[in-house]
Amino acid sequence: MLFVIKKLFGYIRPYKLLSFLFFLTLALDLLFLSLAPLSFQMIIDKAIVPKNMHIFTVIMIVLAISGFICVSAGMISDYVLAKLNARVQNDLRQKLFAHMQHLPVSYFHKTRSGELVSSFSVDLPVIDRSLAILFTTGIQSLVVVTISTIVLFYLEWVMALCILVGAILIFTGPYLLGRRAHAVNAAYKEQLAAMTNDVQENTKAQMVIKGFNLQDVMIDKFNGRLKLLMVSNYRKNLMAAKLERIPALCLLLINFTIIGFGSYLALTGRISVGSLVAFFTMYTSMGNAVFNLTFMLPLITDAQVSMERIHKVLDEPSEKVDHSTADPLDLRMTEVSVKNVTFGYQENQLSINQVSMQIPARTKVAIVGSSGSGKSTIVQLIVGFYEPISGHIEINGTKLDEYNRGAFRNHVGVVFQDNFLFHGTLAENIRLGKLDATNDELRMAAQQAEIHDYIMSLPDKYETLVLDGGSNLSGGQRQRLAIARAILRNPSLLILDEATSALDPISEASINKTFAKLSSDRTVITVTHRLSMITDMDQIFVLEHGELVEQGTHSQLLQKRGYYKRLWEKQSVVASPEGVMDVLGVDVSDILHLFHTETFTAGQTIIREGEAAEKFHILARGKVEVSQTSAEFEEQIRLAILEDGDHFGETDLAGALQTTTVTALTSCVVLTLPLKVYQYITSQYSTIGKNAQQLIR
Numbered sequence: 001m002l003f004v005i006k007k008l009f010g011y012i013r014p015y016k017l018l019s020f021l022f023f024l025t026l027a028l029d030l031l032f033l034s035l036a037p038l039s040f041q042m043i044i045d046k047a048i049v050p051k052n053m054h055i056f057t058v059i060m061i062v063l064a065i066s067g068f069i070c071v072s073a074g075m076i077s078d079y080v081l082a083k084l085n086a087r088v089q090n091d092l093r094q095k096l097f098a099h100m101q102h103l104p105v106s107y108f109h110k111t112r113s114g115e116l117v118s119s120f121s122v123d124l125p126v127i128d129r130s131l132a133i134l135f136t137t138g139i140q141s142l143v144v145v146t147i148s149t150i151v152l153f154y155l156e157w158v159m160a161l162c163i164l165v166g167a168i169l170i171f172t173g174p175y176l177l178g179r180r181a182h183a184v185n186a187a188y189k190e191q192l193a194a195m196t197n198d199v200q201e202n203t204k205a206q207m208v209i210k211g212f213n214l215q216d217v218m219i220d221k222f223n224g225r226l227k228l229l230m231v232s233n234y235r236k237n238l239m240a241a242k243l244e245r246i247p248a249l250c251l252l253l254i255n256f257t258i259i260g261f262g263s264y265l266a267l268t269g270r271i272s273v274g275s276l277v278a279f280f281t282m283y284t285s286m287g288n289a290v291f292n293l294t295f296m297l298p299l300i301t302d303a304q305v306s307m308e309r310i311h312k313v314l315d316e317p318s319e320k321v322d323h324s325t326a327d328p329l330d331l332r333m334t335e336v337s338v339k340n341v342t343f344g345y346q347e348n349q350l351s352i353n354q355v356s357m358q359i360p361a362r363t364k365v366a367i368v369g370s371s372g373s374g375k376s377t378i379v380q381l382i383v384g385f386y387e388p389i390s391g392h393i394e395i396n397g398t399k400l401d402e403y404n405r406g407a408f409r410n411h412v413g414v415v416f417q418d419n420f421l422f423h424g425t426l427a428e429n430i431r432l433g434k435l436d437a438t439n440d441e442l443r444m445a446a447q448q449a450e451i452h453d454y455i456m457s458l459p460d461k462y463e464t465l466v467l468d469g470g471s472n473l474s475g476g477q478r479q480r481l482a483i484a485r486a487i488l489r490n491p492s493l494l495i496l497d498e499a500t501s502a503l504d505p506i507s508e509a510s511i512n513k514t515f516a517k518l519s520s521d522r523t524v525i526t527v528t529h530r531l532s533m534i535t536d537m538d539q540i541f542v543l544e545h546g547e548l549v550e551q552g553t554h555s556q557l558l559q560k561r562g563y564y565k566r567l568w569e570k571q572s573v574v575a576s577p578e579g580v581m582d583v584l585g586v587d588v589s590d591i592l593h594l595f596h597t598e599t600f601t602a603g604q605t606i607i608r609e610g611e612a613a614e615k616f617h618i619l620a621r622g623k624v625e626v627s628q629t630s631a632e633f634e635e636q637i638r639l640a641i642l643e644d645g646d647h648f649g650e651t652d653l654a655g656a657l658q659t660t661t662v663t664a665l666t667s668c669v670v671l672t673l674p675l676k677v678y679q680y681i682t683s684q685y686s687t688i689g690k691n692a693q694q695l696i697r
């Protein structure tokens with residue numbers, strides 16, 4: 001009980017004037033309520049028995065004035081308390097929400113979202129109710145009980161002593177039940193939070209549920225949850241009833257004793273009739289007050305559990321690290337060093353093991369590796385979502401934890417695989433990247449992310465409303481919006497974690513061109529599975545089982561003939577032309593045959609660093625029709641390449657062809673060809689030419 005009262009007073013402390021006004025008006029109100037029963041003694045003993053009309057009139061006038069003051073004070077106290085309570089609720093909501101924003105990502109991974117939602121929807125309203133009731137009925141009852149006890153002792157101390165003993169008995173029962181009541185209440189709230197979470201999860205998972213026809217399974221599962229909730233609800237209600245029933249029984253016993261004993265004292269002439277009536281009236285009002293107090297016991301337990309739950313969240317350490325010793329980040333330069341970093345989400349289970357990476361400013365690097373190898377984890381460590389167990393991350397030579405996280409992240413643009421869109425307009429969602437962006441900046445970012453045309457085709461254009469988490473947009477559109485958001489930010493460190501995974505290969509290659517352009521004056525870290533998109537990276541880091549197994553440029557890695565090369569070969573159709581045929585049923589055998597891919601050893605690439613972006617961005621799609629013989633075709637390509645002597649020598653032909661890749665998807669074929677090869681083909685073969693022109697446009 002003390003815990004609850006202390007907290008409630010703590011909540012109203014910032015509002016000193018309102019609190020003072022409240023307690024003043026409440027005191028006036030209470031004074032009248034507590035002392036009014038005494039007027040019976042006065043009226044009976046001083047007016048009715050001596051038949052004194054004058055005293056009777058005076059008493060009635062005093063009563064009327066006091067009553068008016070009391071009612072007015074009561075009304076003012078209601079108004080002030082309503083205001084106080086609204087402010088306290090607002091403060092707690094603000095504080096809880098603001099604290100949530102600064103909790104580390106790890107907290108949200110270990111806590112079910114329903115827990116937090118129920119803090120707002122269940123626990124805060126309980127505090128609201130407890131403040132409203134404890135500060136009115138609670139204080140009122142307590143004051144009435146205290147004043148009544150004093151007056152009762154003044155009127156007849158023997159009877160008053162009986163009442164006091166009874167009152168102590170009334171509160172003993174609930175006190176003894178206190179711990180059990182607390183546990184039962186906490187268990188109920190946990191179940192309630194779990195149910196909230198289940199409903200939340202269920203609404204998000206409707207597509208999967210309906211797609212897999214899991215409705216009945218979900219209903220059964222939810223019924224299981226409801227059974228647990230029902231049991232704890234029953235226990236909570238039973239406990240609340242016990243907490244109310246035990247004092248009520250005690251009160252009945254005291255009533256019986258007082259009536260009998262009081263009447264006996266009046267009968268034997270030891271007290272006056274007026275005193276007896278005043279005593280009973282006083283006692284009745286005290287009895288009501290005691291009853292009210294006992295009625296409040298379940299509420300106090302409830303409030304204590306809710307307060308503990310809320311303060312448990314508030315006491316969680318926030319991620320903010322603001323040593324402020326580091327110089328502010330240079331907007332245009334971000335160098336990232338991962339130094340011997342080891343990290344695990346759980347103890348004894350490392351996700352990253354002794355990884356070191358040096359990423360100079362204004363370079364573009366890729367992190368690749370099989371699923372679960374730790375790529376996203378490295379990125380999350382770089383943005384400071386988690387702290388390494390050992391080793392550290394440095395930004396421009398200063399340890400990451402010496403920077404203010406917020407200040408650092410202001411210079412970072414991140415695009416994740418799943419990018420959350422908020423309820424609001426498309427413009428609002430993009431603008432989150434830079435809150436003060438102009439409409440022109442917004443449009444340019446959307447254009448670069450290739451979502452502008454789509455947005456303009458919508459009736460409400462940039463004002464189109466994004467529904468729950470972006471459910472009215474396709475995965476690719478959501479990803480483009482997230483890309484626009486990151487581009488708008490103009491960050492010095494751009495992190496792309498499977499940022500284009502939801503796009504078709506044509507769009508992906510096209511957006512990668514945008515990223516390539518953007519990367520000229522910033523550091524770009526790309527996490528991807530699609531190796532064909534990162535051949536021109538300055539550096540590629542290859543992870544496997546949380547360890548850095550290889551690093552280098554695409555060509556260096558191919559020459560190493562290690563893990564990266566195996567990954568490359570698995571993805572590259574050049575290594576397996578038949579694979580494309582099988583998967584697609586698209587006739588690409590002619591062109592693959594013409595390229596004589598089997599004659600070039602893998603790894604004989606001639607991509608020169610820095611030039612790659614210009615030369616290898618050509619795309620063609622669809623069925624390729626080739627009418628020439630292979631010898632003629634190869635000769636034409638040879639000539640075309642020779643013409644561009646600066647870039648390709650004759651001996652490079654093999655490499656040029658080797659770097660030709662075909663990426664297979666279920667619906668199309670994408671060819672990434674050397675520029676001159678492409679130019680030749682497009683001039684000679686209309687089908688490719690037409691498709692490619694469309695794509696480039």
Ligand SMILES: Nc1ncnc2c1ncn2[C@@H]1O[C@H](COP(=O)(O)OP(=O)(O)OP(=O)(O)O)[C@@H](O)[C@H]1O
Pocket residue numbers: 109345346351369370371372373374375376377378
């Ligand atoms: N929040 C988390 N809690 C516990 N373990 C995690 C968490 N996130 C990732 N892991 C584990 O850490 C390891 C590395 O995961 P990570 O997501 O970094 O891999 P990845 O290489 O990015 O995989 P993918 O390519 O499939 O996205 C995995 O074994 C994964 O199960």
